[in-house]
Structure formats: structure tokens, C-alpha cells
Amino acid sequence: xxxxxxxxxxxxxxxxxxxxxxxxxxxxxxxxxxxxxxxxxxxxxxxxxxxxxxxxxxxxxxxxxxxxxxxxxxxxxxxxxxxxxxxxxxxxxxxxxxxxxxxxxxxxxxxxxxxxxxxxxxxxxxxxxxxxxxxxxxxxxxxxxxxxxxxxxxxxxxxxxxxxxxxxxxxxxxxxxxxxxxxxxxxxxxxxxxxxxxxxxxxxxxxxxxxxxxxx
Numbered sequence: 569x570x571x572x573x574x575x576x577x578x579x580x581x582x583x584x585x586x587x588x589x590x591x592x593x594x595x596x597x598x599x600x601x602x603x604x605x606x607x608x609x610x611x612x613x614x615x616x617x618x619x620x621x622x623x624x625x626x627x628x629x630x631x632x633x634x635x636x637x638x639x640x641x642x643x644x645x646x647x648x649x650x651x652x653x654x655x656x657x658x659x660x661x662x663x664x665x666x667x668x669x670x671x672x673x674x675x676x677x678x679x680x681x682x683x684x685x686x687x688x689x690x691x692x693x694x695x696x697x698x699x700x701x702x703x704x705x706x707x708x709x710x711x712x713x714x715x716x717x718x719x720x721x722x723x724x725x726x727x728x729x730x731x732x733x734x735x736x737x738x739x740x741x742x743x744x745x746x747x748x749x750x751x752x753x754x755x756x757x758x759x760x761x762x763x764x765x766x767x768x769x770x771x772x773x774x775x776x777x778x779x780x781x782x783x784x
Contacts, residue, residue: 594654
């Protein structure tokens with residue numbers, strides 16, 4: 569599910585799309601943070617240990633049932649316990665001050681993505697929807713790529729002014745949508761070309777790299 573406050577394209581220098589878990593955040597994932605106060609942390613960790621080829625649809629729908637007796641406001645209060653990546657706030661602010669639009673692109677819950685986007689004054693974000701009735705509007709890796717493609721077109725940007733920053737297999741499609749590809753996971757993938765590997769980087773170094781590449 570997409571959120572985009574922009575009604576008309578404005579002249580911008582570029583687009584930097586950040587993943588959330590493992591990229592802008594380090595430590596426990598959003599879903600682990602939400603599961604812990606509900607007494608579901610062990611189950612959540614079991615879901616996250618499933619192999620990459622597993623179908624996570626059923627796991628997400630099970631998580632949605634955990635939240636039925638809690639409001640969004642009650643859930644997001646726990647997100648204050650999240651561990652930001654070093655330099656997360658500073659890097660986003662610096663990019664924005666240099667005319668770079670920043671997007672937050674994640675497969676985790678949209679209400680959580682929206683909360684983190686608000687903390688960083690990010691206007692464009694993507695996440696999995698959850699209706700009051702418990703219906704899930706799933707977002708997967710290919711949807712992240714589609715979001716970047718659509719947003720960059722709306723901003724009148726070509727691929728050479730699009731950066732994607734991720735840390736895992738779920739970010740591969742997103743990375744392929746950008747000419748400037750930055751990977752902050754520990755082990756660099758071998759099937760993505762022209763990839764800048766900055767394992768566990770302070771995100772100020774990521775902002776430096778983007779701005780150095782886009783000198784006007």
C-alpha cells in the first residue's frame with residue numbers, strides 16, 4: 569500500500585529509496601518489536617527464520633490476528649524501542665537538504681512504516697496494509713521495485729538519479745530499479761552488478777556516497 573503526498577511533480581535532484589528493517593533500523597525487526605509486548609516474540613522469530621523461498625502470506629495473516637485487540641495507537645507506541653541505524657536521522661536530513669527526495673520502501677506493516685516516515689519527515693512510503701477488519705494488503709519485493717519506478721517517473725527522474733539502499737534478498741528487485749545501488753547487509757550478493765557494498769554502514773557514509781556520485 570502506497571502513501572505519496574506529492575500531487576504534482578517538483579524539480580528534485582534525485583531519489584533515495586531506503587529499506588526499513590536492517591537498513592534504516594538495526595537490531596530487532598519491526599515485527600519483533602510489535603510481537604514482544606503481545607507475548608508472541610518466539611513465534612515471530614520462528615517466522616523470520618523461515619527460508620527465503622517460504623510463502624510468508626500465512627505468517628502475515630497470523631500476525632494480523634495477534635493485533636486484533638490492540639489499536640494502531642497502542643501498537644506504534646512500542647516502535648519507540650526501535651534501534652535506528654547509526655546516522656539514520658542525519659543522513660536523511662542531509663539528503664533532503666540537498667534536494668534529494670527520500671522514500672521509505674518496506675514490506676512490513678504500513679502503519680509502522682508511516683510512523684517511522686513521520687519521524688524522519690519522509691513523504692513517500694510503502695508498506696503492507698492492514699484494515700480494521702484484519703484484511704492484509706500484501707507488499708512483496710517486486711512491489712518495492714514498482715513503487716520506485718512509479719515514484720521516479722512522477723518526480724521526472726531518470727534511473728541515473730535513483731539510489732536504492734537495502735540489506736537483504738527482499739531488496740534485490742528494488743536495487744535493480746536504481747543505477748546507484750547500495751547494500752548495507754553483511755554479505756554482498758553476487759548477482760547484482762555495480763553494487764556499492766557498505767556492510768553495517770553508518771548511514772552518513774551512504775549519504776556521502778550518494779551526494780558524491782550526484783555532483784551537479
